Amino acid sequence: MAESFGVDAERYDRTRPSYPDALIERIVSNSPGPDVLDVGCGTGIEARQFRAAGRRVLGVEPDPRMANFAQRSGIDVEVATFETWDPADRKFDLLVAGTAWHWIDPVAGAVKAAEVLRPGGLLAVFWHVFDTPSTVADAFAAAYRRVVPDSPFPVPPSGSSADLYQPILDNAADGIRGVPGFGAPEQWRFDWERLYTRDEWLDQLPTSGALTQLPPDSLAELQDAVGVAIDALGGSFTMPYSTVAVTAVRTRTV
Numbered sequence: 001m002a003e004s005f006g007v008d009a010e011r012y013d014r015t016r017p018s019y020p021d022a023l024i025e026r027i028v029s030n031s032p033g034p035d036v037l038d039v040g041c042g043t044g045i046e047a048r049q050f051r052a053a054g055r056r057v058l059g060v061e062p063d064p065r066m067a068n069f070a071q072r073s074g075i076d077v078e079v080a081t082f083e084t085w086d087p088a089d090r091k092f093d094l095l096v097a098g099t100a101w102h103w104i105d106p107v108a109g110a111v112k113a114a115e116v117l118r119p120g121g122l123l124a125v126f127w128h129v130f131d132t133p134s135t136v137a138d139a140f141a142a143a144y145r146r147v148v149p150d151s152p153f154p155v156p157p158s159g160s161s162a163d164l165y166q167p168i169l170d171n172a173a174d175g176i177r178g179v180p181g182f183g184a185p186e187q188w189r190f191d192w193e194r195l196y197t198r199d200e201w202l203d204q205l206p207t208s209g210a211l212t213q214l215p216p217d218s219l220a221e222l223q224d225a226v227g228v229a230i231d232a233l234g235g236s237f238t239m240p241y242s243t244v245a246v247t248a249v250r251t252r253t254v
Helices: 005-015 021-029 045-052 064-072 106-116 136-147 161-179 198-207 216-232
Strands: 035-039 056-061 076-079 092-098 117-130 186-197 238-249
Touching: 005 035, 005 045, 005 064, 005 198, 021 045, 021 092, 021 186, 021 238, 035 045, 045 056, 045 092, 056 092, 064 076, 106 117, 106 161, 117 161, 136 216, 161 238, 186 198, 198 216
Parallel strands: 035 056, 035 092, 056 076, 092 117
Antiparallel strands: 117 238, 186 238
């Protein structure tokens, strides 16, 4: 699944939300210099935000289709998994990963982050957490169970999105704690909202990891069912988001 998102890189970049300005500003203000390594940079969504904040960004991305899209927007990207990527003795002031660190072994990732960060540098990995309105979520779940009855994904998943994401955040923090050279990890949270029209939400739906490899007819059936539910809400809905980051500072001594 990790390598399936590039099947439609343009759609992914067009529909996936960027990260709140407050997050970018806090990360930048807590990093000591301009050199940023963006791990799992995808199409360059957060890389472009850090570039706009005056930083020099190098991306590492395993999917050449996603990397190519980011490169076309002017981001310097090297195609590799982070675990196998060769930093060639390069050092960075900031290492970020936007909705990507869960694809990386948390301990191996933290070890490599410690290797490439300068003393005082910041590691910041972050994700969007959201709870789709129940009318839309229920319609999706019913259609998904009908269209993909043998799926290994629990739909709907039990619990809130915040509860489901907490193990991911905990794994990231535990990986950092297990590696000498980092201070105690912190968790930052930024709450915001986005209004989605019917067409906007249906456009982004195929970028979900559970759907990137569905046959076109199955995907269309899912989109039709979700579209009916959004129409019942008046053709749009407001999605509450929280963007949550796990951060840690590279200490000066190991």
